[in-house]
Each structure stands twice: as C-alpha cells, then as structure tokens.
Amino acid sequence: MPIRIDDATRTFTLHTLHTTYQMQVDEVGYLTHLYYGARSEGQMSYLPTFADRSGCCTTPHDVTGRTYSLDVLPQESPFQGNGDLRSPLLVVRDAQGTFGCDLRYARHEVRCGKYALAGLPAAYADADADDAQTLSVTLADERLGLEVELLYGVLPAIDVICRAAVVKNRGEGRVTVERLQSACLDFVHGNFDVITFNGQHCMERKPSRQRVLPGSFAVGSRRGQSSHQYNPFMILCDHDATETAGRAWSMTFVYSGNFKAEVEQTQYQQIRMQMGLSDELFSYPLEPGDELVAPEVIMTYSGAGLERLSHNLHRCIRRHICRGPWRDAPRPVLVNSWEAHYFNFTGDELVRLAAKAADLGMDMLVMDDGWFGDRNDDFRALGDWSVNEEKLGGTLAQLIEKINALGIKFGIWMEPEMVNEDSDLYRAHPDWALAVPGKAPALGRDQLVLDFSREDVRENIFAQICSVLDQGNIEYLKWDFNRSMVDIYSHAATDQGRVVYDYYLGLYDVLERLVQRYPNLLIEGCAAGGGRFDAGWLHYAPQFWTSDNTDGHDRMTIQYGTSFGYPCSTMGAHVSACPNEVNGRTVSLSARGLVAMAGGGFGYELDLLELPERACEIIRNQIAQYRSIEQLVREGLYYRLTDPATDDIYAWEFVSEDGAEAIVNAVVARAEGYGEARYVVPRGLTPDALYREVNMDQVFAANALMDMGLPLPVSSALYMSRSFRFVRVDA
Structure with missing residues (x-):
C-alpha cells in the first residue's frame, strides 16, 4: 500500500x-x-x-x-x-x-x-x-x-x-x-x-x-x-x-x-x-x-x-x-461566430455559416456574444439572458433545428457572472453586483461582477442558464469571464474578508449543478482568453480557451508554456484569419492549422464564407488530418522538442503511451540566412525499434531518429510547416 x-x-x-x-x-x-x-x-x-x-x-x-x-x-x-x-x-x-x-x-x-x-x-x-x-x-x-x-x-x-x-x-x-x-x-x-x-x-x-x-x-x-x-x-x-x-x-x-x-x-x-x-x-x-x-x-x-x-x-x-463523457471522447471541430460577425449577425447568417461549416467537414457552430437582450455592443444587456428573437428571426429552438438539419451541432456563449449597469437585472437588483457603497464602481469592459457569494444571485442566474439551455439541442457552452474583481463588497456579508472565497464556493456550486443537470454538455471555460486556465476550472470543463490571441506565431509560445502544467487535451486552439486581429501578423494557413492541432479543442475563428477555394481545400485536409490524430493529441505523451523563445524552429511531438505511434510537428519560427539545414530530433520512441513514416512510406531506426533526427527542407521559408507520422514496425 x-x-x-x-x-x-x-x-x-x-x-x-x-x-x-x-x-x-x-x-x-x-x-x-x-x-x-x-x-x-x-x-x-x-x-x-x-x-x-x-x-x-x-x-x-x-x-x-x-x-x-x-x-x-x-x-x-x-x-x-x-x-x-x-x-x-x-x-x-x-x-x-x-x-x-x-x-x-x-x-x-x-x-x-x-x-x-x-x-x-x-x-x-x-x-x-x-x-x-x-x-x-x-x-x-x-x-x-x-x-x-x-x-x-x-x-x-x-x-x-x-x-x-x-x-x-x-x-x-x-x-x-x-x-x-x-x-x-x-x-x-x-x-x-x-x-x-x-x-x-x-x-x-x-x-x-x-x-x-x-x-x-x-x-x-x-x-x-x-x-x-x-x-x-x-x-x-x-x-x-x-x-x-x-x-x-x-x-x-x-x-x-x-x-x-x-x-x-x-x-x-x-x-x-x-x-x-x-x-x-x-x-x-x-x-x-x-x-x-x-x-x-x-x-x-x-x-x-x-x-x-x-x-x-x-x-x-x-x-x-477532468470528468464526464467528454473527458475521453473526441471533441467536435467547431467554428465560432465571433470573428466572423462579432455582434452583427442574424439567424439566417448563422445558418449560412453553419452550411459552409458542414461543407468543410466541421461538426459544430458556436453562436458567440450578441444573441440576447438588446446586446449589439459590449455596453449593455449582460445579466438579461433572454433570446433576442427579432435578431435571430425566430426562436432559438427554430435556429437550432435549422442548423442541426445541416448535420451541424449547436453551441452557445454566455458570461453568467457579469452584469451591465444598462440591464434589466441591474436596474431591478443593483445590490446584486459587487460594489462598495458610496464609491463609484471600477468598471471593466463596462460591466460589473455579480455577487456569487449570495444564494439568491446564484439561483437567479442558474435559472436563466437553464431556461436558455432547455430551449433546444444545445451541446456546448462557452462560459466567459471578462474582467477582474476590484470592489470587494457584498451587501449580504457581515465580514467582507470572506467574500472572494465564498464567491468561488458559490461559483463551483453553480457549475456542479450545471454538470449534474446537463451531463452531456461540453463546457469550455474562458476568461478574456486564458485568464482562468487552472485545474479548478478543469474539474467542471474539460477544455479552456487558451488565449484570445490566435496568431499562429504567438500561440507557439502560449501553448508551449501551458504544456508544462496542463495537457493538450485541455487547450482550446483555433485557426483565425490573417492578418491577425491582435497583432496584424500573417502566418501561413498550413502553419496556423498545425499549431492549432496541438490543442484538444480544435476549431476555426473566421468567416468561412469569405475564404477562397484553395483555403477551403486546405481546411478540409486539416480537419481530416486532425480527426486521424485526435486521440493521440488527447491521450498521448507530449514532448517539447524545442523552445520557441530561443530556437529557429518550433517542434513538438505526441507519442502513444505504448510507443506504437508518434507524430512529430515542426514550424519554422525564424528564417535567417541561406542554406542552413534544420533538424527535428524526436524523443520517447521505443529504443531499438523501427518506425515507418506514413507520408514518406520510409522505415527509420528509432535510435538514429532520437540521436540525429530528421532534416527539414533546406532554406525553409518562414512558417513552413511539416508533420511526420510514425508507426512502429512490430516484428
């Protein structure tokens, strides 16, 4: 023992x-x-x-x-x-x-x-x-x-x-x-x-x-x-x-x-x-x-x-x-509506986006911010989780049915812990927000934090969430949290020093009830990106939005650092449009896709309807490739082969626990000079074994691979990407 x-x-x-x-x-x-x-x-x-x-x-x-x-x-x-x-x-x-x-x-x-x-x-x-x-x-x-x-x-x-x-x-x-x-x-x-x-x-x-x-x-x-x-x-x-x-x-x-x-x-x-x-x-x-x-x-x-x-x-x-049926199951490849439409969409536009997603081989459309109350910008309506049927052109149930008829699952975004001052909820219950009496509140994104240390607040928000989720076949919930706590004062507490701790007891109570009531719901956590990427949240949501920065170059560093403590199965990673909206950088679609495939929550964050046919074909191939490796990404051992902060190439590897299969990926992160050969050296293969590289149909000795590695094309261009897939040749 x-x-x-x-x-x-x-x-x-x-x-x-x-x-x-x-x-x-x-x-x-x-x-x-x-x-x-x-x-x-x-x-x-x-x-x-x-x-x-x-x-x-x-x-x-x-x-x-x-x-x-x-x-x-x-x-x-x-x-x-x-x-x-x-x-x-x-x-x-x-x-x-x-x-x-x-x-x-x-x-x-x-x-x-x-x-x-x-x-x-x-x-x-x-x-x-x-x-x-x-x-x-x-x-x-x-x-x-x-x-x-x-x-x-x-x-x-x-x-x-x-x-x-x-x-x-x-x-x-x-x-x-x-x-x-x-x-x-x-x-x-x-x-x-x-x-x-x-x-x-x-x-x-x-x-x-x-x-x-x-x-x-x-x-x-x-x-x-x-x-x-x-x-x-x-x-x-x-x-x-x-x-x-x-x-x-x-x-x-x-x-x-x-x-x-x-x-x-x-x-x-x-x-x-x-x-x-x-x-x-x-x-x-x-x-x-x-x-x-x-x-x-x-x-x-x-x-x-x-x-x-x-x-x-x-x-x-x-x-x-991590718990629940999604812990060990393939996650849906999704497209999120945010970077395609932001707040400005109609139900018909979402149906067209879903149709294109189906054409490209995706599994799910996620309707992001803007679907509730009079939410056409980020100044109002948080806390009023009622469907804007005028905007959607019908009920939420009708929209979901249209999207499901295309063979596409439906997901939704919410930010349940927040409230805008310009909302019906705040006008009715201003004391439900964390705010110090007599002091002008510190706003973040023009919103306040609801007091989840209070049972009456939690009951109201939980009922609103359930009312939305019960309207149709909603299979995914993105739970967001877009500002920090500043004014720590609860009108219901006699000792203010306990409020933040009690807040999280209240939040975890809501999440646990949600998980028990909707056991098949896939929840992805988000906090203005990765602001609450921690093991506590992963007990309720098996994946978290790794960062609002989806630039393929920056994601190399973000996902590299995250991997020290958290498995790739927990990382939400999407391909977004270029130039990137955060930093204006352009990275090849192939490299963006390969970097995003290192996450267990793979998907896209762009307007699919604006893509040229060549890009559509690349995306179809990426989705097919991801499905073929998804289990290895989710369950395999992860190896950091290089450090993106110091090395010219960013390389990483997944190896099955039994060593029978491996995937080695590399992206050129810096291109300087001419004629330099770069090598990717894998680890974790079975010593003395032989491995067949599937794409080249060539057999390699594991010992030599782990000693000297594989060459990338000489004079590789910036963001050139390669993926090697090895299968052990068993006698």
Whole structure:
C-alpha cells in the first residue's frame, strides 16, 4: 500500500511508483518534513540538523537546549506563533485580536481512496482501478480549541501526491483565519531555479526561470481570478535541470480565485516552497463549530527532468481532474461566430455559416456574444439572458433545428457572472453586483461582477442558464469571464474578508449543478482568453480557451508554456484569419492549422464564407488530418522538442503511451540566412525499434531518429510547416 506508518518512530511514509514522501512527529510534537524525492526505503530523520543558531527562537517545551528551533526545522504545516519566522501556511487571530497559535500532533487516520473536499474541486480516483489512499493528520492547539486536519491523497501510479487542509474551530470563541495555504515543501539545502508562468491578456503563461536567491520570491493573483498575469502553477528544479535531466518539484493549485505561490531561501540556505490562498482581500472568521477548507494543491516530483514532471501532471489532470463523457471522447471541430460577425449577425447568417461549416467537414457552430437582450455592443444587456428573437428571426429552438438539419451541432456563449449597469437585472437588483457603497464602481469592459457569494444571485442566474439551455439541442457552452474583481463588497456579508472565497464556493456550486443537470454538455471555460486556465476550472470543463490571441506565431509560445502544467487535451486552439486581429501578423494557413492541432479543442475563428477555394481545400485536409490524430493529441505523451523563445524552429511531438505511434510537428519560427539545414530530433520512441513514416512510406531506426533526427527542407521559408507520422514496425 502507498501509505506506511511506523508507530514506534511516529513516521509517515508515502510511496508512489517512483517517489517517496516522508514526515515525522518529533519529540516535541511538531510534524516535521523529512524527504520528498526518488523512491527510497528507510527513514530520513537524519537530514535535519540541530545547532545553537543565534537569533533563532526555541520552543517553551524545549527538550534539547538551544539547538532546537522551528525557525530552522523543515515542517509540514508551518504556522505563525511559535518561533518559525519564515513564511507560514497559517496565521490566525483569536477573539481578543491576538495573533498566533501552536499546533501539535493530535491523531492520524488512513483511508482507502482519495479524499474529496466539500464545495471545492479536487482530484478523484477510481475506486476500482486506482490504488489511491488518503492520510489524514490532525494538528491541534489546546488554548484556542483549534484543529487543522492535513490531507494527503496519494495517486501512486502517476507519482502524484495531493494536499489540502481543513481548519476547524472546536473552541468556545471566534477565531479569524488571516492566512491559509495548502502545501509546503521544506528543503534543507539546494541549488535551485524557480519557474513560473507569467504574461498578460493575449500572451498568457510564458515560462520565466530564475535562480532562487536569499529572500522571498512570490507570484499570485489579487484579481479575483487565477489571472492572465500569473498561473497558479510553479516548478522548483535543480539549477542545471533540463527537459530530460535533473530533479524537479511542482505545485498546482486546484482553485480559480486569488492565490499566492512563494519560494523563500533563508539565511541558512534552506528553501521553502508553498502555495495556497492569497492573504490579500482575505480575513475569514470561524465561529465555534465552523470549518474552512484550504483548496487542493497537486504535487509531483521528477528525477528525470521537466518532461517527466509534465507527463505526471498531464496524466493527473486528464484522468483525475477532468470528468464526464467528454473527458475521453473526441471533441467536435467547431467554428465560432465571433470573428466572423462579432455582434452583427442574424439567424439566417448563422445558418449560412453553419452550411459552409458542414461543407468543410466541421461538426459544430458556436453562436458567440450578441444573441440576447438588446446586446449589439459590449455596453449593455449582460445579466438579461433572454433570446433576442427579432435578431435571430425566430426562436432559438427554430435556429437550432435549422442548423442541426445541416448535420451541424449547436453551441452557445454566455458570461453568467457579469452584469451591465444598462440591464434589466441591474436596474431591478443593483445590490446584486459587487460594489462598495458610496464609491463609484471600477468598471471593466463596462460591466460589473455579480455577487456569487449570495444564494439568491446564484439561483437567479442558474435559472436563466437553464431556461436558455432547455430551449433546444444545445451541446456546448462557452462560459466567459471578462474582467477582474476590484470592489470587494457584498451587501449580504457581515465580514467582507470572506467574500472572494465564498464567491468561488458559490461559483463551483453553480457549475456542479450545471454538470449534474446537463451531463452531456461540453463546457469550455474562458476568461478574456486564458485568464482562468487552472485545474479548478478543469474539474467542471474539460477544455479552456487558451488565449484570445490566435496568431499562429504567438500561440507557439502560449501553448508551449501551458504544456508544462496542463495537457493538450485541455487547450482550446483555433485557426483565425490573417492578418491577425491582435497583432496584424500573417502566418501561413498550413502553419496556423498545425499549431492549432496541438490543442484538444480544435476549431476555426473566421468567416468561412469569405475564404477562397484553395483555403477551403486546405481546411478540409486539416480537419481530416486532425480527426486521424485526435486521440493521440488527447491521450498521448507530449514532448517539447524545442523552445520557441530561443530556437529557429518550433517542434513538438505526441507519442502513444505504448510507443506504437508518434507524430512529430515542426514550424519554422525564424528564417535567417541561406542554406542552413534544420533538424527535428524526436524523443520517447521505443529504443531499438523501427518506425515507418506514413507520408514518406520510409522505415527509420528509432535510435538514429532520437540521436540525429530528421532534416527539414533546406532554406525553409518562414512558417513552413511539416508533420511526420510514425508507426512502429512490430516484428
């Protein structure tokens, strides 16, 4: 079994296929962290050191003289208040306003299966197929009557350990949680880099790698969403780690709101990595009997570089975060109406667009913004989810029937969390928006955020969504979120410091009800593109709109960065018109198509009716090609063969788990000089095997391919693209 407990030494050891995680209750009663790395047997209690370090506080229950200090010892759940002056996971105030607690080991329990979290998304395990276990360790503060239950969910087959915590007020007075994070890794030494994934609207999740130096390095979001600016995913790795060598640890937050991820190096060159809720705009009161759940963090370790780390995370998110029938099913190839018509369309124009989509071999038309209320621009009508039948020339049901008659599925766009001041909903219920009384609200895209911490708001919006979805055969919903939270005030809350957290409990409640009521509905998340691309959202929607920037060149970097933490099956990727509306760049249709095929939500974002016949023929071939490789894109192992930030070509690869099939793709990203030969070197093939390249009908030795690669045409033009498909020749 993956969880082993030595009662004599009070040591807890968590084993996965290739990794070991170990902790111990020490002689004072604190839960200390010992080890997380390559699978090992035995006990690692020799790793912490004890010495008289001037300036480090000792505990009042000291049994070893001045050599014992929590400020130096590696810990599992560091808290503020008993001598550890590094960044804590937990900070609390008691009823008198005094900061500090003292959490000691109280009890533990081992359970079969993977834990779940009340009201929050979390990884799950199949009880019949997964050898998952949960370790629960409870820490307690007798003075406050406070308990913290630490949860460890072990998914051994994929080398993943999940962490969460539940803070429980078992005392007689109020306790206010001022800071709550979910996971911490303490390292007694290391020469490390930290990798984060940063960006902005239309250029999300660019990898940023830097040395870990003395002091604290942190990224996070105070925007009310996980954000375009910083993704809730972080890697700590050896300074010389590469895709295929070196040690690497990662944390992924299964949450869509404000977060903080931090790496701190102390004066003794110890390193702490941690992740959880942001303590900004957060102050959560717990009355006696109340509980507060810290959202889950997914952790994994690789001793073989960043590539294996990504493979572990991809398997986890595909198999243990995403749910429902679309998790393992081919997604429809779609055309979205936005870049074809924006707000200006009629029902007849959508039918013509659907007819052309059918002619080109597509599966679905998505009707984007502009179909409801008097929504002819982005200044009005959000919150009024009633069909504009005058604009559509009939009912929504009639439009859907016409499109379905063409052999095309129908999808729809909504932005349920938002409201315009110019809307019937806002005029009737202005207090339903998050806004500070007496202060002019900060607008974004001329809209406000609805207060999803309130049950009456959620019930109204859920009823409106269902009323729309029940009008016809709607098989896809694009759920958008186009601005950040600024004015954090709920008219229904007595403590404003809990509003943002409660907002996400409310949002997840609506999403869960939606998933249960419409189990076959394909939901794609969107937040002005990729502003809420996180593991929390993927628990309800198996794909997310990766970015509003669909330029084939920029998408190389966006999708490359996203792939470190998220599988390609979750990425919405479309081919759009050129010159690109974001940056004016022109990229060949072939390259745009090949880059978009690296996403599990493949489609088009342009006016099909304006395309010349040659472009139509290319699109037909792209769709046929995508259908032939879709399962490999969705389920295969992904390899980053080059870095688009530094290399002249952008190359990537999909390999089936058994190594029987592989697809190697390349696009020339920079063309300089004349006569240079460029080679694409695949990885992950079966050593010593032979592979037939389907297009050339030529057999290659796997060892030679993985050593020297394949040449691209000499003097390739900018954005020239090639795709190689290999099938293993089995004896």
